[in-house]
Amino acid sequence: MLAAREKTLDLNQIGRWPAPKNSAFPFSDVIEAWAKAKEFEGVVWAALEPGFPKQRGQVPTLDQLLENLEHLKGQNLADAIEYVEKTPVQIKTAHRPALEKALALPSENPAPVAVSFQGNVELPNDNLSNDNIPPDPPDVFLTRLVEKLSGQDGIDRDLASILASSILKAAPSKDAVEDAFSKIKKLAETRAAPVQEALDG
Structure with a gap:
C-alpha cells in the first residue's frame, strides 16, 4: 500500500x-x-531520497518547490494538496508554512516537534488523536482502515x-514485516514477468 x-x-x-x-x-x-519504546513489533515508512521523482537525491530549494506547485494541475495538484494537508501538524519543516500558504491551506501552530530531513529526527511522544474522542480498539480500527483503503480508487488491492x-493486525506475528516483504517482492516479480517476456520476444 505504501509502495x-x-x-x-x-x-x-x-x-x-x-x-x-x-x-x-x-x-x-x-x-x-x-x-x-512503543512496544511495536514492526514499522514501515517511506524511505525515498529527497527531491522530485526524476531528481532523487537533489534537495529542492523553496523557490523550486513553489515553482513546481505553480505548474501542477488537476489530479497532480489535488495530490499535492492532500499530501501536505494530511501530514500531521506536529511534523514541522522549514518549508511547510510557505507550502501551506501557496496551497491556501490553514496553518496550525501546535507545540513544535522538530523534523529535519537533513539531520536528526525527533518523533512525537504522544499519539496524534483527539483526547476527547475515545479511540477504537486496535482490531476495530485496523479492520475499518483496511476496508476504507480497499474501497478507494487508486489503491493497489x-x-x-x-x-x-500480514501487518495490519492488532497483534501481528513477530515476522510480519518479513512476511509482507516476501509477499510484496513475489507480487512485484509476478507483475514484471509478462513485461520481461514481451521484451525477450
Whole structure:
C-alpha cells in the first residue's frame, strides 16, 4: 500500500524495521528506538531520497518547490494538496508554512516537534488523536482502515490484501514485516514477468 502511494516498485525505498538482512534505511536507528519504546513489533515508512521523482537525491530549494506547485494541475495538484494537508501538524519543516500558504491551506501552530530531513529526527511522544474522542480498539480500527483503503480508487488491492493479512493486525506475528516483504517482492516479480517476456520476444 505504501509502495503504491509512493508510486514505486523499488522496495529499497520502503523502510522497514526490523529490516531484512543486509538492508539499511534512513533514520532506522531513531525509528527503532521509538518503536521499541512503543512496544511495536514492526514499522514501515517511506524511505525515498529527497527531491522530485526524476531528481532523487537533489534537495529542492523553496523557490523550486513553489515553482513546481505553480505548474501542477488537476489530479497532480489535488495530490499535492492532500499530501501536505494530511501530514500531521506536529511534523514541522522549514518549508511547510510557505507550502501551506501557496496551497491556501490553514496553518496550525501546535507545540513544535522538530523534523529535519537533513539531520536528526525527533518523533512525537504522544499519539496524534483527539483526547476527547475515545479511540477504537486496535482490531476495530485496523479492520475499518483496511476496508476504507480497499474501497478507494487508486489503491493497489493486491498490496492492500498483503498488508491486511500480514501487518495490519492488532497483534501481528513477530515476522510480519518479513512476511509482507516476501509477499510484496513475489507480487512485484509476478507483475514484471509478462513485461520481461514481451521484451525477450
